[in-house]
Amino acid sequence: MKMQYDIVIVGAGLAGMRAAIAAAEKSKKLSIAILAKTYPIRCHSVCAEGGTAAVLREDDDYDLHAWDTIKGSDFLADQDAVEFFVRNAPKEILRLDNWGCPWSRREDGRIAQRAFGGHSVNRTVFAADRTGFHEVHTLYERLLIYDNVDIFSEYFLTNLIVEDGSIKGVATIELKSGDLVIFETKATVLATGGAGRLYGFTTYSHQVTGDGMAVAYRCGVPLKDMEFFQFHPTGLVPSGILMTEACRGEGGYLRNKFGERFMEKYAPEKMELAPRDVVSRAMWREIIEGRGIDSEFGSYIALDLTHLGEDKINERLPMIRDAAIKFAGVDPVDEPIPVRPVAHYTMGGIHSNKNCETQIAGLYVAGECACVSIHGANRLGSNSTIECLVFGKVAGEMAAEYALNSSGSHVPKDFILNEESRIFDHLLGRNGDENPYSLKKELNETMDKKLWIFRDRDGLSEAVGKIRELKERYSNVEINDKSKGFNTDLTSTLEIGYMLDLAEVVATAALYREESRGAHYRIDFPKRDDVNWLKHSLAYYTPEGPVFKYIPVTITKWKPTERKY
Amino acid sequence: MPILDWFKFTNRSVYSLAFAIQRITGIILLFYLCLHLIFLTSLTDRTGETYESLIAVTVSKQFLLFDILLVLCGVSHGINGLRVIVHEFGFVYEYRKVVIGFAFFLVIVAWLYASYVMYCLVGG
Amino acid sequence: MVEFRIRRFNGDETYWESFEVPTRRGMTVLEGLYYIKENIDSSLTFRASCRMGICGSCAVKINGRPKLACETQIASVGNKIILEPLDNFTVLKDLVTEFEGFFAKHKAVKPYLIRSDVSYEEPKELIQTPSELRNYYIFTLCIKCGACYSVCPAAATRDDCLGPAAMMAAYRFCADSRDRGEDARISIASKDLAVWRCHLAMECSEVCPKKAEPAKAIQLLRRKTAVNAIKSILRW
Numbered sequence: 001m002k003m004q005y006d007i008v009i010v011g012a013g014l015a016g017m018r019a020a021i022a023a024a025e026k027s028k029k030l031s032i033a034i035l036a037k038t039y040p041i042r043c044h045s046v047c048a049e050g051g052t053a054a055v056l057r058e059d060d061d062y063d064l065h066a067w068d069t070i071k072g073s074d075f076l077a078d079q080d081a082v083e084f085f086v087r088n089a090p091k092e093i094l095r096l097d098n099w100g101c102p103w104s105r106r107e108d109g110r111i112a113q114r115a116f117g118g119h120s121v122n123r124t125v126f127a128a129d130r131t132g133f134h135e136v137h138t139l140y141e142r143l144l145i146y147d148n149v150d151i152f153s154e155y156f157l158t159n160l161i162v163e164d165g166s167i168k169g170v171a172t173i174e175l176k177s178g179d180l181v182i183f184e185t186k187a188t189v190l191a192t193g194g195a196g197r198l199y200g201f202t203t204y205s206h207q208v209t210g211d212g213m214a215v216a217y218r219c220g221v222p223l224k225d226m227e228f229f230q231f232h233p234t235g236l237v238p239s240g241i242l243m244t245e246a247c248r249g250e251g252g253y254l255r256n257k258f259g260e261r262f263m264e265k266y267a268p269e270k271m272e273l274a275p276r277d278v279v280s281r282a283m284w285r286e287i288i289e290g291r292g293i294d295s296e297f298g299s300y301i302a303l304d305l306t307h308l309g310e311d312k313i314n315e316r317l318p319m320i321r322d323a324a325i326k327f328a329g330v331d332p333v334d335e336p337i338p339v340r341p342v343a344h345y346t347m348g349g350i351h352s353n354k355n356c357e358t359q360i361a362g363l364y365v366a367g368e369c370a371c372v373s374i375h376g377a378n379r380l381g382s383n384s385t386i387e388c389l390v391f392g393k394v395a396g397e398m399a400a401e402y403a404l405n406s407s408g409s410h411v412p413k414d415f416i417l418n419e420e421s422r423i424f425d426h427l428l429g430r431n432g433d434e435n436p437y438s439l440k441k442e443l444n445e446t447m448d449k450k451l452w453i454f455r456d457r458d459g460l461s462e463a464v465g466k467i468r469e470l471k472e473r474y475s476n477v478e479i480n481d482k483s484k485g486f487n488t489d490l491t492s493t494l495e496i497g498y499m500l501d502l503a504e505v506v507a508t509a510a511l512y513r514e515e516s517r518g519a520h521y522r523i524d525f526p527k528r529d530d531v532n533w534l535k536h537s538l539a540y541y542t543p544e545g546p547v548f549k550y551i552p553v554t555i556t557k558w559k560p561t562e563r564k565y
Numbered sequence: 566m567p568i569l570d571w572f573k574f575t576n577r578s579v580y581s582l583a584f585a586i587q588r589i590t591g592i593i594l595l596f597y598l599c600l601h602l603i604f605l606t607s608l609t610d611r612t613g614e615t616y617e618s619l620i621a622v623t624v625s626k627q628f629l630l631f632d633i634l635l636v637l638c639g640v641s642h643g644i645n646g647l648r649v650i651v652h653e654f655g656f657v658y659e660y661r662k663v664v665i666g667f668a669f670f671l672v673i674v675a676w677l678y679a680s681y682v683m684y685c686l687v688g689g
Numbered sequence: 690m691v692e693f694r695i696r697r698f699n700g701d702e703t704y705w706e707s708f709e710v711p712t713r714r715g716m717t718v719l720e721g722l723y724y725i726k727e728n729i730d731s732s733l734t735f736r737a738s739c740r741m742g743i744c745g746s747c748a749v750k751i752n753g754r755p756k757l758a759c760e761t762q763i764a765s766v767g768n769k770i771i772l773e774p775l776d777n778f779t780v781l782k783d784l785v786t787e788f789e790g791f792f793a794k795h796k797a798v799k800p801y802l803i804r805s806d807v808s809y810e811e812p813k814e815l816i817q818t819p820s821e822l823r824n825y826y827i828f829t830l831c832i833k834c835g836a837c838y839s840v841c842p843a844a845a846t847r848d849d850c851l852g853p854a855a856m857m858a859a860y861r862f863c864a865d866s867r868d869r870g871e872d873a874r875i876s877i878a879s880k881d882l883a884v885w886r887c888h889l890a891m892e893c894s895e896v897c898p899k900k901a902e903p904a905k906a907i908q909l910l911r912r913k914t915a916v917n918a919i920k921s922i923l924r925w
Binding site: 025038039041042043044046047091094095097098099100102104105106107108109110111128130133134137141142144145153176205206207238239241242296319322323326327328329435437438440441479480481483485486487488489492 | 699700714715717723726727728730731732734735736737738739740741742743744745746760781782785788789792796800801802804807809812813814815816817818819821822825826829830832833862865867868
C-alpha cells in the first residue's frame with residue numbers, strides 16, 4: 001500500500017512531535033505524516049524525569065550555559081552548534097508554557113528552576129519529577145490542533161528509500177494489519193531516539209532499539225561518536241529504572257558501605273553534582289574496590305534522601321518515592337535507595353550539522369538519534385529534552401522549506417517488491433535454528449561486561465568478535481509466529497537485527513579510540529589525548545563491518561582545558 | 566448484553582456494588598410503584614371495598630417478610646441516592662469511604678426501625 | 690513456579706492457554722510475560738514499553754481487575770495469574786486491544802490550552818501560582834492507559850460514550866488558570882453522551898494506576914456544566 005505526504009516524520013517523541021508542530025506552523029499547505037511504532041504518548045521521552053535546562057533569568061548567561069555544556073562534553077562538542085542551541089532554548093520553555101505544560105512554579109508564579117549536575121547556575125526548569133511526561137503530553141495535545149498533520153500509530157520502520165542521493169520515501173510495516181506501507185515523500189525527519197536496549201542494565205524502555213539509526217546507517221549515512229554511551233549514576237537496582245539526577249539536585253547524598261560521602265575524593269568542589277561520567281566512574285570504582293553494599297542483586301551504592309524530609313520529597317520528587325516503593329520496596333523518606341550506574345543515553349548518532357541536515361538531500365535528523373554534536377563525549381543532565389525541542393523545531397522547519405521547494409517523488413515498484421520479499425519471504429518465511437531472543441540476551445551480556453564504564457583493549461576486541469559471531473547466527477534465525485496481523489515476533493526480530501548492527505559500530509569505535517574522554521574511559525589509555533583524538537569518529541556501513549573516518553571538532557571561543565570539578 | 570455490565574461487582578470496589586444495588590432496587594421499586602398505583606386506582610370504585618380487600622391481603626403477618634425486604638430496597642435506594650447527590654458536583658469526594666460507611670450505617674438503622682414499626686402494625 | 694493463564698485471540702477464535710513461569714523475588718507480571726515470549730511461545734502478543742508505570746501501554750486485567758502489568762508484583766497476586774485484555778475495547782490479538790477510538794474521544798474534547806493572546810513566534814511567560822497549579826495538577830497525571838474506560842458501566846453500555854479519561858482531560862484544561870477556552874469545551878461536555886452519562890459508579894478512580902481521580906474530575910466538570918446551563922437559561 002502506498003501513501004503520499006509532503007513530509008514524513010519517523011518517531012513521535014519530543015523531537016518528532018516538535019518537528020511536526022514546526023512544519024505545520026510553517027505552512028498550512030503541507031501535508032505532514034508523523035509515524036511512531038507505539039502511540040505517541042507512549043514514547044520513551046515520557047520517562048525523562050529531572051528537567052529541561054534554559055537561560056531564563058538575569059543571573060544567568062548564554063555563554064555560561066554554553067561553557068557548562070562544552071566543558072561537560074569534555075570539549076568534544078561543536079561549539080558553534082552549542083552557541084546556537086543555548087540561544088534558542090528559552091523560547092521553547094515559554095512555548096510549552098503557552099501550550100499548557102504544568103511547569104513547577106516559584107511562590108511568585110514564575111517558572112521555577114533547580115540545580116542539576118554540571119550546571120553552574122540553577123537553570124533546570126521542571127514539572128515535579130515527571131518533566132518528560134508532561135512535555136510529551138503537552139506537545140501531543142498541541143499537535144491535535146493542526147489539521148494538516150496525520151498521526152500514524154504503530155507503524156514500524158523498515159527502510160528508507162533513497163535514490164540519487166535524495167530521499168524518496170519511507171517503508172514501514174503497519175502493525176495492525178501486518179501490511180507493508182510505503183510513504184512517498186519529499187522530505188523526511190528521523191527522530192527515532194537512542195539505542196539503549198543494547199545493554200541489559202539500562203533505563204530505557206523496551207522499544208528503544210535504535211531503529212532509525214540502524215536504517216540510516218545501512219543506507220549509507222555515517223554514525224558519529226557511537227563509542228560514547230552515557231552511564232547515569234543512579235539507576236534503581238535491579239530494574240534499572242531511572243532515579244533522576246534531581247534527587248542529588250535537591251540535596252541527596254551518595255554513600256558507600258561505610259556511610260561515607262565518597263564523592264569528596266573524586267570531585268571535592270561539586271560533590272554529587274559533578275557531571276554524570278565523573279560520578280558514575282566514582283561509584284563504579286567504589287563498587288569494584290569492594291566498598292559497595294552487597295545484596296542478592298549485586299553490589300550497590302546508597303542514594304540517601306532521608307534528610308530531605310517527607311514534605312520536600314512529596315513536592316519535588318513524588319514519582320521517585322512511588323517508584324522506589326513499588327519497584328524496590330524501599331521508602332526514600334526512611335531508608336536510602338539502592339542504586340548503581342546504568343546505561344542511559346546515546347551521545348552518538350546519525351551525523352548531522354546544526355541545521356539537522358545529513359548527506360542525503362531531504363533527510364533531516366533530530367533528537368537523541370542525531371549527533372550534531374551538542375553533547376560531545378558526555379551530556380549534562382537536562383540538556384537532552386531541550387536539545388530535542390530546539391533541534392526538532394529546526395528539523396521541522398528545514399524539512400518544510402525543502403518540501404515547499406521540491407516536486408513530488410515516486411517510489412519504483414521493484415523497490416516495494418524487493419522490500420516485501422526481504423521481510424516476508426526471507427525473514428518471516430524462513431526456517432532456522434536460532435532463537436532471536438537468546439541472541440539479544442547474549443548481546444546484552446556482552447555489552448554489560450565489555451562496553452561498560454571501564455573498558456580495555458582485550459575486552460573490546462572480544463566484544464567485537466562476539467558481536468560478529470552473533471550477527472552470523474542472526475542470519476540463521478527463525479521467527480515462530482508466522483501470522484500477519486500484529487506480529488510483534490517479527491518486529492522484535494527486526495529490532496534485534498538493528499541492535500546487532502549498532503553494537504558492532506559501538507564496539508569497533510570504542511576499540512579504535514585510544515584515549516579516555518567523557519563517558520568513554522580506557523583503563524589502558526586513561527588520559528585525554530587532545531593532540532591525536534580531538535576529533536569525531538564517523539562509521540560508514542560496509543558488509544564486512546564499519547569503516548571509520550575522522551573529522552575535526554569545531555572550536556570557536558573555548559580552548560580545551562583540564563576538566564576538574 | 567452490554568446492559569448486564571451495570572450489575573458487575575466481582576473484582577470491583579464497594580462503590581460499584583452500591584451502583585449495582587441502586588439499579589436493582591430501582592427496578593424493584595418501579596414494580597412496587599405500579600402495584601401501588603393499582604391499589605390506589607382501586608379507590609375509584611367509591612366504596613373502598615376493593616381497596617380494603619387488597620389491604621387485608623398485603624398488610625398481614627404472611628406478607629411481613631416481603632414488606633421488610635421492600636422497605637430495605639426503598640431505604641437503601643433513598644439513602645444511597647442522597648449519597649450520590651452529595652458527591653455529584655464534586656463535594657466531599659475525598660471522604661467517600663467515610664460517606665459510604667455512614668450511608669450504610671443509616672440504611673441499617675432506618676431499615677431496622679421501619680421493620681419494627683411494621684411488625685407492630687401487623688399485631689406483634 | 691507460577692501459572693500464567695492467558696485469554697488469547699488469534700484473529701478468529703478466543704481460547705485460554707496456561708504457561709508455567711519461574712519467578713524470583715520482586716518480579717513483575719510484565720517480566721513474566723516477557724519470559725513467556727522469549728522462552729516458551731514467541732507468538733504471545735502484548736503492549737509494553739517503559740516498564741515503570743508512566744507510558745500506559747501495559748494495562749491488562751489481572752485476576753479480573755485492570756492494572757498495569759509492569760507495576761504489579763507477581764508475589765502480590767498469588768500462584769495463579771489470570772490475564773485478559775481490557776473490557777470495553779475490541780480485542781486485536783491476545784492482550785492487545787484497539788485504542789484508536791479512545792484517542793479519538795480524547796481529541797474530541799479539545800484537550801489543549803486555548804488562548805488567543807499568545808504568539809508562536811514570540812512566546813511569553815504566563816504567571817501561575819503554586820496553589821493554582823495544585824488545583825488541576827492531579828488531573829494531568831493521566832497516562833491514557835484505558836483502565837478507567839474498561840470499568841465504566843456507561844462506557845460498557847454505549848460505545849460512543851466519551852469515557853472518564855476524556856472527560857478528565859476536558860476538566861484539566863477548564864481548571865487550568867491559563868486557559869480561556871472553557872466555553873468551547875463545556876458545550877462538548879454537556880452533550881448527551883458526555884458528562885450526564887456518569888451515574889457515579891466511581892470505579893474509575895479506584896482502578897486508576899496513577900490515582901488521578903477521574904471520578905472527581907467528572908463531577909467537577911458536571912458542576913461547571915450545570916452552572917453554565919443555569920447561567921445561560923437566566924441569561925446572566
